Amino acid sequence: MANEKMIALGENRSVIRDLFEYGLMRKKIVGEENVFDFSIGNPSIPAPKKVNDTLIHLLETEESTALHGYSSAPGDMRVRTVIAENINRRFGRNQSPADVYMTCGAAASLTISLHALLHEGDEVIVFAPFFPEYKVFIEKAGGKLVTVGAREEDFGPDLEGFKEALSEKTAAVIINSPNNPSGAVISHEDMKKLTDILKDAEKKFGKDLFIIADEPYRELAYGDTQVPYIMNYYENTLVCYSYSKSLSLPGERIGYVTVCHEAKDKDKIFAAICGAGRALGFVCAPVLFQKLLLTCHDQVADVSAYAKNRDLLFGGLSELGFECVHPDGAFYLFVKAPGGDDAAFGELAKQFDLLLVPSASFGLKGYMRVAYCVSEDTIRRSMPAFKKLAGACGITPKA
């Protein structure tokens, strides 16, 4: 008989995936244009033109066995070099190419980091609301998820709750800013306080504590929002990055994890990352997409469409009387479920063919995640449905 835990993980599709599949079915019945699917975080803007041009150029000019051959397990050294330089230039750091390990995207960066750092029974602190797969990844690595809440007014971290959650069993903290699902970005002030608390805990418990920074949405910050670079606050940091959103290449699986050059026992941590990548069967990150980064590491897809969507959706829903926190990044709007029951509200929204994800699966009840990585047209056309939904739950428009 196969492993029961793995069977359960395979059989229980995520709520998001269920809703997405429902949407596909519903579209067949009422027509593609009549279903407003805000369920899934699949980028809706194309990769920069330079991305495909570069891929074609590589395929046309590079010798086949050199182009498609194995890279070393941590990645092509030239690629690791441009990434270290990119980080150093943008964030004033001192990263070496030897600190960068190329991965098959952010999920792989996370699992490799967790397997590298954790011992059986270690606790990993996560701030709710959070990406539901964190729980799966942490538990598979032998750890235990410990949840800390967020401030309701702005979805910043609950720092008092964080202090209380830290214990002798804590090994690491996952920070995801810009956040999925709330869109919140942790401010400089909060980051300073959070990392000070962690430094105190390191002294108190006499052990190294790690921050795992999950940063697939780093380039998706709007207006003059600054996204603090965590290594600048805390040295025992691993940054998990992905080009899924920044280059609109989610299916190609390319990213990296980098250990802060000044982390204590940096070499041991990096060795553990190599060991975990090896033991989990990653071999190397896809090499064509590694080589793409030689010239495209600093490209960013045109995210202005997301910014426009955010304004349209935030403005439209606020006007209708919905309460939502203004998101500074990512491509999610977190809307308070009128009445407080997110599951019931999600079902009600489905009656108007609005597919919104109830927040319970993100470790926090009472909200809806609205993924606005859709066409502007979808948002505009969805507004009458949102208006009906507001009416159905007795919300009154703002004066």
Add this chain to the structure above:
Amino acid sequence: MANEKMIALGENRSVIRDLFEYGLMRKKIVGEENVFDFSIGNPSIPAPKKVNDTLIHLLETEESTALHGYSSAPGDMRVRTVIAENINRRFGRNQSPADVYMTCGAAASLTISLHALLHEGDEVIVFAPFFPEYKVFIEKAGGKLVTVGAREEDFGPDLEGFKEALSEKTAAVIINSPNNPSGAVISHEDMKKLTDILKDAEKKFGKDLFIIADEPYRELAYGDTQVPYIMNYYENTLVCYSYSKSLSLPGERIGYVTVCHEAKDKDKIFAAICGAGRALGFVCAPVLFQKLLLTCHDQVADVSAYAKNRDLLFGGLSELGFECVHPDGAFYLFVKAPGGDDAAFGELAKQFDLLLVPSASFGLKGYMRVAYCVSEDTIRRSMPAFKKLAGACGITPKA
């Protein structure tokens, strides 16, 4: 502190990788053309022309977000369909697209299969000589490696040893045919006997036992060698396949695992595969290379160069007096170490700038693995060095 086991795996580079790095260093000293590097299994023939043409065509014609977007976790359904059809056509099977799970290459297929099947403490039987990473993969999944030997005359499986190794704790058997490092292909007769033994053990122990067929070298079989398709002998089989060797795309990480349609509890096993892929952080296999398979699933790189290399090397070394089993597949020649000490013989070979891998790391002492995925010219030019090596260990050429 990071996880000690992972640190050790990251710090202890494989013997093969060490030798390869030594070769790079040595080439700088004595010149590229004077080092005969037979250490690494990196394909030396280009991908079929149709592969790059198809990749370019996809990049030039497909809409970006559709081309590079996430596929579902088990893979693009159209791709899974052509793969199931390919298997059914070639091997007379009855596989459904729903039995195929796309992966980031054979290593990922193996780790996902092992995590899906194993419970803590389960035993996995492997026939020596074997790919050294099996031990790493099995142990990471909570299992224990149990080794069975091979017949010395042809490196077929030691069937008596196999019977004895089976126990209540056995969960699975890994079969790798064509074999790395011996090049041996398991015959129809041996496969029949081996699977009959396994069926008896299923009855004796009252449990399902699985074969994990690791088949990256399936298309590399020479002359009229037939490589038995294990599902045709045994239903509780998972086939782990990779396009690394067949399409010469080792760095791109594309392959699949498929559960035999008639396996008992097939749906549960497939769910466990989905669960393991999810928990290990694979998300989906690289989508550009998935889509490549829509038209290139039946392409095979021109392996005639490997066949020619095999004949040259086997003929040349036999003539010099070395003992080697004639390999029917893969791109490895397994040569008996004169005197029996493979480590010492490996060091001696290095004196003549011949880089051969001692067999101890493959779970069997006394042999050398010679990877002949090199240029024909390298083999021809290496013969004088092999002649000196033969002289140095007192081997007399055949009459």
